Amino acid sequence: MRFRRAAGWIVTPAALGLCLIPPVATAFFRFLFPDVPDHLYTRSTMVTLLGQHLALVAISSLPAVIAGIGAGVAVTRRGGEEFLSLVKGAAAIAQTFPPAAVLALAVPALGFGTKPAVFALFLFSIFPVLENTIAGIRSVPPAVLDAAAGMGMGPVVRLLRIELPLAFPVILGGVRTAVVINVGTATLGAIVGAGGLGVPIIAGLVRFNPAFVLHGALVAALLAFVLDRSLRSLETRYGREA
Amino acid sequence: MIELTNVRKEYGETLAVEDLSLRIPTGTLCVLIGPSGCGKTTTLRMINRLVEPTSGSIRLDGSPVETRDVNELRRNIGYVIQQVGLFPHMTVSQNVATVPRLLKWDKKSTAARVNELLDLVGLDPGEYGEKYPSQLSGGEAQRIGVARALAADPQIVLMDEPFGAVDPLTRDILQSEFIKIQRKLKKTVVFVTHDIDEAIRMADTVVVMQEGRIVQADSPEDLLARPATSFVRDFVGADRALKRLARFAVADIMVPAEGLGVDLEATEIASEYRFPWVVDEDGRFVGWVDTDAVSAGTTVGEALHRVVAAEFCLREEGSVKDALSRMIHEGVQSLPVADGDGRLTGSVTLAAIQEFSTRGTAL
Ligand SMILES: Nc1ncnc2c1ncn2[C@@H]1O[C@H](COP(=O)(O)OP(=O)(O)OP(=O)(O)O)[C@@H](O)[C@H]1O
Ligand SMILES: [Mg+2]
Numbered sequence: 321m322r323f324r325r326a327a328g329w330i331v332t333p334a335a336l337g338l339c340l341i342p343p344v345a346t347a348f349f350r351f352l353f354p355d356v357p358d359h360l361y362t363r364s365t366m367v368t369l370l371g372q373h374l375a376l377v378a379i380s381s382l383p384a385v386i387a388g389i390g391a392g393v394a395v396t397r398r399g400g401e402e403f404l405s406l407v408k409g410a411a412a413i414a415q416t417f418p419p420a421a422v423l424a425l426a427v428p429a430l431g432f433g434t435k436p437a438v439f440a441l442f443l444f445s446i447f448p449v450l451e452n453t454i455a456g457i458r459s460v461p462p463a464v465l466d467a468a469a470g471m472g473m474g475p476v477v478r479l480l481r482i483e484l485p486l487a488f489p490v491i492l493g494g495v496r497t498a499v500v501i502n503v504g505t506a507t508l509g510a511i512v513g514a515g516g517l518g519v520p521i522i523a524g525l526v527r528f529n530p531a532f533v534l535h536g537a538l539v540a541a542l543l544a545f546v547l548d549r550s551l552r553s554l555e556t557r558y559g560r561e562a
Numbered sequence: 563m564i565e566l567t568n569v570r571k572e573y574g575e576t577l578a579v580e581d582l583s584l585r586i587p588t589g590t591l592c593v594l595i596g597p598s599g600c601g602k603t604t605t606l607r608m609i610n611r612l613v614e615p616t617s618g619s620i621r622l623d624g625s626p627v628e629t630r631d632v633n634e635l636r637r638n639i640g641y642v643i644q645q646v647g648l649f650p651h652m653t654v655s656q657n658v659a660t661v662p663r664l665l666k667w668d669k670k671s672t673a674a675r676v677n678e679l680l681d682l683v684g685l686d687p688g689e690y691g692e693k694y695p696s697q698l699s700g701g702e703a704q705r706i707g708v709a710r711a712l713a714a715d716p717q718i719v720l721m722d723e724p725f726g727a728v729d730p731l732t733r734d735i736l737q738s739e740f741i742k743i744q745r746k747l748k749k750t751v752v753f754v755t756h757d758i759d760e761a762i763r764m765a766d767t768v769v770v771m772q773e774g775r776i777v778q779a780d781s782p783e784d785l786l787a788r789p790a791t792s793f794v795r796d797f798v799g800a801d802r803a804l805k806r807l808a809r810f811a812v813a814d815i816m817v818p819a820e821g822l823g824v825d826l827e828a829t830e831i832a833s834e835y836r837f838p839w840v841v842d843e844d845g846r847f848v849g850w851v852d853t854d855a856v857s858a859g860t861t862v863g864e865a866l867h868r869v870v871a872a873e874f875c876l877r878e879e880g881s882v883k884d885a886l887s888r889m890i891h892e893g894v895q896s897l898p899v900a901d902g903d904g905r906l907t908g909s910v911t912l913a914a915i916q917e918f919s920t921r922g923t924a925l
Contacts, residue, residue, distance in 0.1 A: 467647030470612055470720075471661050471710070472637035485651050 332549070336542040339535065340366050349531040361520040361532045370539060373516035376434065376506045380441030381499050388446045388498075389491060392453025393479065404454070411447040419444060419505050423512050437509035437516075444505055445498035452494025456487025489555050496551035503544040507536065517543075563588050564609060564718065564750060569618030571604050571774075578604040580774040582618070586767070588717070589748040593761040596771035596797075602754040605771070606720050609752060610639045622718065637661050640711030640719035640749070644726045646703045648695035654680070654706055655691040661714040679709040684739060701732035708740065712747070721753045725760065737763055758798055762786065762805055770794050783809050787922045803919055807883040812876050812910055815918050816899045819909035821847060826863030831856045839898055839906065840866060846904040847871040871904035878907065882918070885910050 349359040426436035510518025524532030564586040571579040579601040607613040677687040683705040778790040786806035789795035821841030855865035896911040
């Protein structure tokens with residue numbers, strides 16, 4: 321247990337940090353792939369690519385979180401139930417689309433660059449947030465809501481002081497899922513010229529260089545792990561209080 | 563004063579409450595009782611507008627509830643439910659402070675009020691204030707539920723089976739504590755229950771409902787003495803005479819009695835009774851003397867049967883039902899009544915209980 325926690329908080333971020341130091345990374349990949357001519361992607365630094373990647377994830381996740389929570393709240397209001405299955409259905413369909421196809425379809429409309437990537441990532445993050453928002457709000461015991469209403473809390477006060485705080489850990493779980501999925505999916509952004517950690521992966525594919533592929537993939541995986549850890553700890557901290 | 567006039571509530575095809583009229587005077591506790599689905603909860607929830615009646619009017623001190631802002635109305639009406647419904651993410655103090663916070667009281671008076679209420683429901687503010695609801699027992703949670711409902715000192719309190727989910731022992735304690743609180747605060751309380759014993763114990767007025775209508779509204783004593791219909795008679799139970807006796811105190815039927823002060827060395831005793839009661843020089847109950855034994859030649863001291871006054875004597879505030887039970891158990895026709903110091907203050911006889919019981923029923 322202690323070891324696993326240490327692995328989560330020290331080993332993974334440390335590994336991520338080491339991957340970003342060029343001489344360390346070069347040495348590591350030379351050891352793994354002695355026959356490959358280049359061991360380090362040099363068109364952009366890994367730090368820059370990581371920054372781009374994080375920006376893609378953040379710019380797409382933030383509006384998705386807002387939209388997901390907003391839609392989740394809306395369909396759990398009185399009179400919103402009719403839209404519940406509709407909204408859930410729409411989000412589920414968006415989710416089942418292959419990300420590559422969404423990207424391909426978005427390019428004619430939005431052009432190359434970050435726009436189609438952000439759009440696709442946005443679509444893919446809404447569903448887990450929405451799903452968990454609905455589940456979280458629904459998990460509030462009816463007696464709690466009845467007591468709140470009976471004591472003179474209006475619908476807005478009830479939402480802000482009771483429903484959202486109680487649903488918060490569950491919603492955060494949805495946000496975490498969305499972000500982790502997004503970190504992986506965002507590597508596809510390189511296909512449409514959005515930059516990010518997908519760039520060395522594609523370069524490695526084109527030039528038959530496994531070191532580039534592994535480097536990009538490794539940083540993305542470690543990033544996903546670190547973000548997952550941080551959000552999870554936030555959830556449990558909040559969940560324990562409640 | 564709560565006045566319901568010709569109130570009716572339909573849920574689609576279901577008629578939950580039918581033409582119900584009821585007046586609940588200020589400062590009294592009215593219990594709504596009846597079988598499941600008879601409309602108790604619906605009636606209760608129409609008073610704070612959690613349910614809107616299909617027709618009829620509900621007035622609080624003359625003003626119709628529908629003319630008031632719904633949240634303002636509810637903040638002025640305490641609300642307690644069986645499942646308690648404490649907010650799990652808030653501390654006990656924050657839960658109790660709910661309505662004061664909605665009413666925008668300042669922090670200091672809210673905190674003072676929270677402590678006052680925790681004391682009132684018998685929980686130490688220092689120990690419980692910062693706990694979360696998940697750390698409370700069922701009984702403690704419901705005390706907090708009551709404290710929360712009373713926080714802003716509402717004149718009206720609505721309680722829907724508040725003690726229905728706790729074990730019988732805790733329920734008994736919560737009931738007597740609430741009776742004490744009610745004696746002190748004199749709220750206008752509407753109290754829903756399934757439990758006839760609870761109803762009889764708590765109520766000033768018991769309203770028996772059946773299929774959305776009131777079948778009888780009476781004081782517990784009158785309800786037990788004269789059930790209006792066979793439904794009510796069955797509902798209150800075959801032991802209604804005993805239940806009724808539980809409503810009266812020994813003080814209601816006791817007659818003055820005097821104990822004999824005796825000389826323990828004496829060899830004769832003058833009493834009209836076979837077993838006269840003996841008191842000491844301070845009037846404290848000591849026991850009784852077997853006069854036949856004294857006549858047969860023993861001293862009064864040897865014929866004296868000593869008892870522990872606190873255990874043997876009835877207390878004035880005890881119930882007549884308990885007095886009767888003691889008589890049957892001891893196999894006696896009468897029992898002494900003593901005060902807290904054991905001083906004899908009177909007596910209760912089996913004949914008096916019987917007479918009292920039949921007189922009430924025939925009235
Ligand atoms: N929201 C609702 N929608 C439809 N029917 C309802 C609703 N609330 C209550 N009813 C119906 O109205 C009738 C009275 O219900 P109510 O809850 O007032 O009964 P009750 O006396 O409180 O019963 P219990 O002792 O089981 O709590 C029942 O037949 C019930 O099914
Ligand atoms: Mg009910």
